[in-house]
Amino acid sequence: MASADADGAPLLSEEPLCPGSCSRELELREFRDRYVIRSLDGAAAFAVARSGGSIRPLSPEEAAAGTGSDCKVSRIYGVVGNIRLLAGSYVLVITSRKDAGSYQGSPVYHVNSMKFLCCNEAIKHLTPQERRDEAYFMSLLRIAETTCGLYYSYDRDLTLNLQRASKLTAGRIHKPLWKQVRDDCHLICPTADPRFVWNKNLLEELIEAKLDEFIVPLIQGSFQSAQFTLKDRPVRITLFSRRCNRRLGTRMWRRGANLEGATANFVETEQLVEYEGLTSSFIQVRGSIPLLWEQIVDLSYKPRLSIIEHEETPKVVQRHFHDLSQRYGETIVIDLTDKQGDEGDLSNAFAAEMGRIPGVRYIHFEFHHVCRGGNFDNLQALYNQIEEAIHKQGYFLMNTKGEILWEQSGVLRSNCIDCLDRTNVTQSFLARKSLDSQLQRMGALLSSENISLSDNINDIFKKLWVEHGDELSLEYAGSYALKGDLVRYGRQTLPGLIKDGMSALSRYYLNNFHDGVRQDALDLISGYYTVSQGSSSPFHNGGFESSSYLPVASAIIVGGITATTFTLSQVGRNAQHLISSIICAGLTVGVVALVKANGKQFCSRPRLCGLI
Incomplete structure (x- = not known):
């Protein structure tokens, strides 16, 4: 929790931001009608409306305003981006980090935990099918919150290996990190590598709002260092x-x-x-x-x-x-x-x-x-x-x-x-x-x-x-x-x-x-599937979910094997147990054959995008 003065505003970090750097520590204020995210090592701040997720940069005076009794204050370490679904917007923030080492003198951090801030009050206006769809999409966001192997730096473009980074001009290095990556998409600066920005799709609205200090490109992969x-x-x-x-x-x-x-x-x-x-x-x-x-x-x-x-x-x-x-x-x-x-x-x-x-x-x-x-x-x-x-x-x-x-x-x-x-x-x-x-x-x-x-x-x-x-x-x-x-x-x-x-x-x-569900989460976060109002539901197929019957089939198989084993052990005492054993064994074999013949239908499958 950030320490605060009498007005409820935390003390600012003594270390100022360097040109091109992102805010290292942020304060999250949760009001009833909005979220406010404020830089602790700079003057920037912005608000996100809970009703629909609209983003608005705040003036220094608005950012310094007191929190009040109806506000929850916490420390966060980066804004990963936001995504729009049927009921509104969801903002992903970094709630804890770990020092992973340094890359060419710049500290590198590992993302320990993230959470989505929900701006979805419009959910009450959705149709029943849309509410079911939104519930599934939200379950995918919870999976995305647990994504492993994410790394970032506040002052260095980690998308570039050393050979490519060494050829950058000094002016290019002092641009905001998102511009160092974004320019490659427009062929202005072909040395950057947007291929390696995990949250590229999530940054769009922050970029449009010109919130340079808050835009942190994340790299998924591995960072190991030893001396x-x-x-x-x-x-x-x-x-x-x-x-x-x-x-x-x-x-x-x-x-x-x-x-x-x-x-x-x-x-x-x-x-x-x-x-x-x-x-x-x-x-x-x-x-x-x-x-x-x-x-x-x-x-x-x-x-x-x-x-x-x-x-x-x-x-x-x-x-x-x-x-x-x-x-x-x-x-x-x-x-x-x-x-x-x-x-x-x-x-x-x-x-x-x-x-x-x-x-x-x-x-x-x-x-x-x-x-x-x-x-x-x-x-x-x-x-x-x-x-x-x-x-x-x-x-x-x-x-x-x-x-x-x-x-x-x-x-x-x-x-x-x-x-x-x-x-x-x-x-x-x-x-x-x-x-x-x-x-x-x-x-x-x-x-x-x-x-x-x-x-x-x-x-x-x-x-x-x-x-x-x-x-x-x-x-x-x-x-x-x-x-x-x-x-x-x-x-x-x-x-x-x-x-x-x-x-x-x-x-x-x-x-x-x-992994079928996990694939859906990746397709949603990366933008390969886009949620849009008025389009037909990707889950409304009128059929049944075979995977939901797998626990029942598994229980029948295990129970059948157990019953067969038990009745066989009793055959010597009562001949009727032999008939019971045959029935149990036949039922078990039949269920096994049914599951094997329909194996693909019983597995978790992605539902949002095709294979290619």
Whole structure:
């Protein structure tokens, strides 16, 4: 709670805002008819009407007015944006944060919790169907409040990796953060990267109201940082991943690419190294196989992969790799998928399309076959194939004066099916090779040395990548990453196998029974589905929800198995129990067969947007 003076207005922060910075701490005042959000380190403030969500900037005099007895006052740490539904507007604010470290001298924060402020008094004027729709939309907002892996800075555009940020003009850096991102949409400043702004759709009304001090771009991904000593000198390594918002979604409901060439689970990962005034950055990317394909959940542990036949497929692949080459330069594709079964069919289709893409090198590396038995070191065979190209692409390096000494001229693009477990293991291996090279060039290591010579440094590096993999996996699949042992220890361990088993069960449950709703929440927040008055309800289909019958079917199956087991144990005492056993077993088998035959209908499915 903010401390307040006699008038009920809190004391302002002593530290003034820097040009281009956002307000670091805010006061939220909740009145009966409005919300007032006031900067504690600046003079800006604005009000949001509870009746409909209209936003109005406040003058310093209005902002300094007393709170009164009917006002609840609390501290918040950022305004994420707002969204309009049927009954009005909902404003998302950051209610708690955690210091995650720093990026090039600017503090980076992790969003711990968020909440929506409801401005929906018009709900009483809605029709019964509209009220049901609004209730569902509000349930999606509650899911969005729990979004994990969100990071932000008050004074730095985190959408840009170091190489791109180093080329900005001083005037560009002092613009408000939203302008640094927004300008790219209008091709004024092509260096910004709006792909990585998670709340891009939510910022529109704040931008229109010119509330620059309150507009905070959020990045979803992972931010890990650690420091160690090498030859009595401190070295800081930072691992920063940025998730793309162009095909945002959950594991099973966002696969492959859309028609524009944007792929699911596309993540840019930057490994930053700081030593003796030198700063180096190494970029890798991951993303789903850029074909049109799907994998619809149907209660089976591993649903069938299906390639969608579409005349636009060649152009989709071309658009994807044209975008990569424009942003990163020469691209090397590392396909880690299997060559058998449905996965093999998808891999073969990908390889065939890559044969038509000039200037992009495609390498297939069957991870499960080469690294069978959990032998992480077998990835050296992959590295041997691309070592020369990696050295040619290099990494970014600059000195304390900001002078660029070396630039990264290309990128490695890795994928498996989910772009999680196999991809994370492979990227960590390649990143370790790059770290050795970075430290050698900086003078921290001799050309014959590597970080593996120090168990402490090696453990720190592995821990960073394990935590990074877990965070990305939670965002996409809802569970921790598998194969974490391969990164941490270079082999599979018994505790690791148990942890992987628990994570696999968690994925199965979430993917089948929860992710359809979570996908709806992402589509709503990201603007892929827009709520509009007067349009037909997306939920009014006149049918029944099969998923609502799943608990009943599950209870019948469990009860049938229990009854069958019990009656069989009593057969020797009473022959009638045999008939009971047969009836119970038949009923159980029938229900199991019904559920299996209609598996897709019993699973949680998104209801707002299609797959492509």
